[in-house]
Amino acid sequence: MSSPSPLHIALNPHIIEMEYAVRGPIPQRAAELRKQGRTTIPCNIGNPQALGQTPITYYRQVLSLVEDPSRIARERQLTRLLKGNSDPALSDKDLLSDYVLDLAENFLAQIPAGLGAYTESNGPLFIREAVAAYIDKRDKVGSTPGVNADPANIFITNGASEGVKHIIELLVTGPNDGIMIPIPQYPLYSATIKKTGGAQINYYPDEDHGWLLNREILQEALASARQNGVTVKGLVVINPGNPTGAILNRQTIADVIDFAEENHIVIMADEVYQENTYGAEFFSFAKVLNDRKVPLFSFHSISKGFYGECGHRGGYLEVRNAPVEKSTNRPLIELLQKLASVSLCSNTVGQLLVYLMVNPPAEGSEPYPRFIAEKTAILNDLYEKAMMIREGFKSMEAVECFGRTGAMYLFPRLNKLPKGTNDFDYCMNLLETTGLTTVNGSGFGQKPGTNHLRIAFLPPKDLIKKVLPEWIDFHNRYVNG
Helix, strand or coil: CCCCCCCCCCCCHHHHHCCCHHHCHHHHHHHHHHHCCCCCEECCCCCHHHHCCCCCHHHHHHHHHHHCCHHHHHHHHHHHHHCCCCCCCCCCCCCCCHHHHHHHHHHHHHCCCCCCCCCCCCCCHHHHHHHHHHHHHHHCECCECCCCCCHHHEEEECHHHHHHHHHHHHHCCCCCEEEEEECCCCHHHHHHHHHHCCEEEEECCEHHHCCECCHHHHHHHHHHHHHCCCEEEEEEEECCCCCCCCCCCHHHHHHHHHHHHHHCCEEEEECCCCCCCCCCCCCCHHHHHCCCCCCEEEEEECCCCCCCCHHHCCEEEEEECCCECCCCCCEHHHHHHHHHHHCCCCCHHHHHHHHHHCCCCCCCCCCHHHHHHHHHHHHHHHHHHHHHHHHHHCCCCCEECCCCCCCCEECCEECCCCCCCCHHHHHHHHHHHHCEECEEHHHCCCCCCCCEEEEECCCCHHHHHHHHHHHHHHHHHHHCC
16 A cells, blocks of 8 residues: 655745755765764864763852752761761762852742743843853953943843744744854854844955955945945844854944944854853953943853853843833834743743853852863863864965854864865865764855865864874865866
């Protein structure tokens, strides 16, 4: 008996046309190779723990207690038994500190139903207050604070991505509403704009000058959009950059704010890599904005930085100078609250980790030295691996990599490829030959006529040392083939 034919229905064309390269054909092919027993190295996505990064001890200690509150009393009892015990068979080196036990207990006291229950849709007030205090501390100048963050304008979200989607969904009302995005960009932005049916407006930072961004570049993109009948409503800035790693200086951020103010455009500041600057100074848009009345949406996440808690999906969105809906005069904050309410709340484990992200152990506390040692080791290791790969580019014919090293990625330009091929062909062949899984530059957008790839510098050093000569050999044979 033949199986019945499937039902044929029309589906949302915007979703059909969406693309998301970091999970696209090359990673999908890598999955097929693994099923065949091949070894692949997943450098297509910023997923540190998948490549061996050890979770931060402080985070996991608190998480384990909050998920299983009965452990708190047991750990306190164990501490009393072992402290001062002279038996060499008993050790207190792995005991949980009173600081960690107290923090877990205090957290649970503020959400007595525990992590298994829904919370307020925008996140518990005490977590939003902690995020506001973190922002205020980050953005103060010497002893002078910036404009205080308002917990009422902070939303705890499932990663930064959820907050980004909420804002684009609110801004785009039809095909003539545009969002300006940097090219290259993280595909979340192009995919979400496509899904909402809006217009993607590209602007091109100057790669040859370290991905420099200036008013002229933004003005050119805006003028082109207006000529095509598009109303630009939002401007996305990713700092530090993904996929480029570029780090914006204070003057550039001030220029972006000037541009947005003059053209009545809201700013979307993706700042999820603010810890990954490797010696460069990070300036938040909120700090540079100060008391100017330009609408600003800022995003941060526990997935990146040195934390690497990607799967726990925790993040926050901070809103400043929220606009008002034109036809109803309803505040945007009210509409954001409605969007958050549809999902009831973000996941509560992510909420806890956001709380820990903005509440590191206090200096002088028992967990502080280990926390700082782990943070420093992770960030130093990332930078050293990035430098290893950048050094390897010098042995690859016609490869250039511009700008400072930031975030978790390098975005080298491939200036020479065999006739009739492009960066997708290169990355697919690189995968088949070496197992190295990267993403073609065209998956992020790039200037016409150029070719790139993005690689996350996350694998262990030994693995990079092993695969880098293989990549160099592949590259020089491929480009001259």
